[in-house]
Amino acid sequence: MSMFCYQCQETAKGKGCTVRGVCGKTEEVAKLQDVLIYTLKGISEIVVKGKIDIGELSDTNYEIPNSLFMTITNTNFDDESIEKQIKKMLAIRNELRKSVAADNLGGAATFQVDSRESMLEKAESVGILAEPDEDIRSLKQMITFGLKGMAAYAEHAKNLGKENPEIYAFIYEALAAILGDSLSVDNLITLTMKTGEHGIKVMTLLDEANTSRFGNPEITEVNLGVRGNPAILISGHDLTDLEQLLEQTKDMGVDVYTHGEMLPAHYYPAFKEYDNFVGNYGNAWWKQIGEFGSFHGPILITTNCIVPPKSEEVRSRIFTTGPTGFPGCKHIRAGENGGKDFSEIIALAKTLPAPEETETGSIVGGFAHNQVIALADKVVDAVKSGAIKKFFVMAGCDGRMKSREYYTEFAQKLPKDTVILTAGCAKYRYNKLELGDISGIPRVLDAGQCNDSYSLVVIALKLKEAFGLDDINELPIAFNIAWYEQKAVIVLLALLYLGVKDIHLGPTLPGFLSANIAEVLTEEFGIATISTVEDDIESFMNT
Ligand code: SF4
Ligand code: SF3
Numbered sequence: 001m002s003m004f005c006y007q008c009q010e011t012a013k014g015k016g017c018t019v020r021g022v023c024g025k026t027e028e029v030a031k032l033q034d035v036l037i038y039t040l041k042g043i044s045e046i047v048v049k050g051k052i053d054i055g056e057l058s059d060t061n062y063e064i065p066n067s068l069f070m071t072i073t074n075t076n077f078d079d080e081s082i083e084k085q086i087k088k089m090l091a092i093r094n095e096l097r098k099s100v101a102a103d104n105l106g107g108a109a110t111f112q113v114d115s116r117e118s119m120l121e122k123a124e125s126v127g128i129l130a131e132p133d134e135d136i137r138s139l140k141q142m143i144t145f146g147l148k149g150m151a152a153y154a155e156h157a158k159n160l161g162k163e164n165p166e167i168y169a170f171i172y173e174a175l176a177a178i179l180g181d182s183l184s185v186d187n188l189i190t191l192t193m194k195t196g197e198h199g200i201k202v203m204t205l206l207d208e209a210n211t212s213r214f215g216n217p218e219i220t221e222v223n224l225g226v227r228g229n230p231a232i233l234i235s236g237h238d239l240t241d242l243e244q245l246l247e248q249t250k251d252m253g254v255d256v257y258t259h260g261e262m263l264p265a266h267y268y269p270a271f272k273e274y275d276n277f278v279g280n281y282g283n284a285w286w287k288q289i290g291e292f293g294s295f296h297g298p299i300l301i302t303t304n305c306i307v308p309p310k311s312e313e314v315r316s317r318i319f320t321t322g323p324t325g326f327p328g329c330k331h332i333r334a335g336e337n338g339g340k341d342f343s344e345i346i347a348l349a350k351t352l353p354a355p356e357e358t359e360t361g362s363i364v365g366g367f368a369h370n371q372v373i374a375l376a377d378k379v380v381d382a383v384k385s386g387a388i389k390k391f392f393v394m395a396g397c398d399g400r401m402k403s404r405e406y407y408t409e410f411a412q413k414l415p416k417d418t419v420i421l422t423a424g425c426a427k428y429r430y431n432k433l434e435l436g437d438i439s440g441i442p443r444v445l446d447a448g449q450c451n452d453s454y455s456l457v458v459i460a461l462k463l464k465e466a467f468g469l470d471d472i473n474e475l476p477i478a479f480n481i482a483w484y485e486q487k488a489v490i491v492l493l494a495l496l497y498l499g500v501k502d503i504h505l506g507p508t509l510p511g512f513l514s515a516n517i518a519e520v521l522t523e524e525f526g527i528a529t530i531s532t533v534e535d536d537i538e539s540f541m542n543t
Helices: 027-049 058-070 079-097 116-126 134-159 165-177 185-214 239-249 260-267 269-273 285-295 343-351 369-374 376-384 402-413 425-429 450-466 486-497 515-525 533-541
Strands: 220-223 231-235 255-258 277-280 299-301 318-321 330-332 362-365 390-393 418-422 444-446 477-482 504-506
Touching (some): 027 058, 027 079, 027 116, 058 079, 079 116, 134 165, 134 239, 134 486, 134 515, 165 185, 185 239, 185 269, 185 486, 220 260, 220 277, 231 260, 231 285, 231 343, 239 269, 239 343, 255 260, 260 277, 260 285, 260 362, 376 450, 402 477, 402 504, 402 533, 425 477, 450 486, 477 486, 477 533
Parallel strands (some): 231 255, 255 277, 390 477, 418 444, 477 504
Antiparallel strands (some): 220 362
């Protein structure tokens, strides 16, 4: 059997990648990732059945989310690092197993593979299609993908010194539960909602971690132009990596620019202290092929999304760190206490030309919960006076598909008395349009990275309180979410857990939803996909 992966929106034919990923993932990497996940399930089974105190498992509590993170779309394309991770997790598993009665455990807790060949052979029986029932498979995978997003956010928080043991406990519980065949469709739907509940918990944790360390995001104008100094481009979501890079580059004559999901870092007060933190270069992840070329300097990728570089020249300038990896790119490992040495990147930057200017001007962002709540009176007045008719939550991801032009057109054609609330890289579809403001409130309010969708939830709950409503669905807020990878899955499950109804999800519904499960989501939650811009705007404005 060849590979099978259907975890992202760009999956082949909307059904599944079977030969090579549309993302560039090879069959070998896909299979190794399947084995890695199976290993994590084995560890989880041991922890759950053995009632092991997870307070004693600090390494494992880190490595399980880190392994899950490595399997998120566009995070790690490096077969060797995934093989290494499998071996590391098997060693952890074998150690843990010593404390649990062997006859109580299944194959995931006991299988052994020690060579690449045996790993690939094992993959044949433990991949996504190993579950024969389409609906059960659909739910188990939706939970797995939600766990991947949760794991990524938990890892970011942990890197900032914040942990919530309930999140780790849930990851073990869920991975162990989906291993066997004891759960019915109803049980799995309950577990899916519980995944969403923990999605809220992890986003809350990460918000606390980010804001307690870097301050609350505030309204900020971010420069889009360049200066004449050598420079480093940093992409991904990890703010601790950015902090270390800024510390190591200050006073070195090397500038730092953000790309993709790192843009919202500019909104945090702590990073404004660095004179060499110049601005944002380029757009969403999928445009990196051209933009990394014209940047000229080294690029540090801290998390998803990596696009396989087309030229050796660009590849030689890409450095990965954390869960990311790409064959042939230098990987920077954390040392003691998470410290990373970026001196090689800085030295390389000094030998390379300054970035080429591709745009000028600035964009405004920084509308996370604290900042918007500070403006709450103004916002509430604008709604009461009818100046703002509706808010549109357009959080989520961007992607390469042409059908995503819908989101630019949607933003352009929305009535002028509406405001877009955004988070994640979906914003790049409309954050450089001149959409104006309503009584000084910009019509696009960017809260930050995809995890800052949490801020949008806090804002919605605050508005619910301000208007004295009982139900979040009574607010004049519509949800038109663009998804691509598994962080968007956890954001979606978190919204469903909160009871948000009638979310539109596009540009297509997930390929991992079976027809029956898609029907359940439509009936229970009013989930729909997008149609034409005109029809969607009309139906959103009339409900
Ligand atoms: Fe295909 Fe997406 Fe999986 Fe890549 S991550 S192999 S594009 S489904
Ligand atoms: Fe974007 Fe990859 Fe999802 Fe964090 S960076 S939202 S796609």
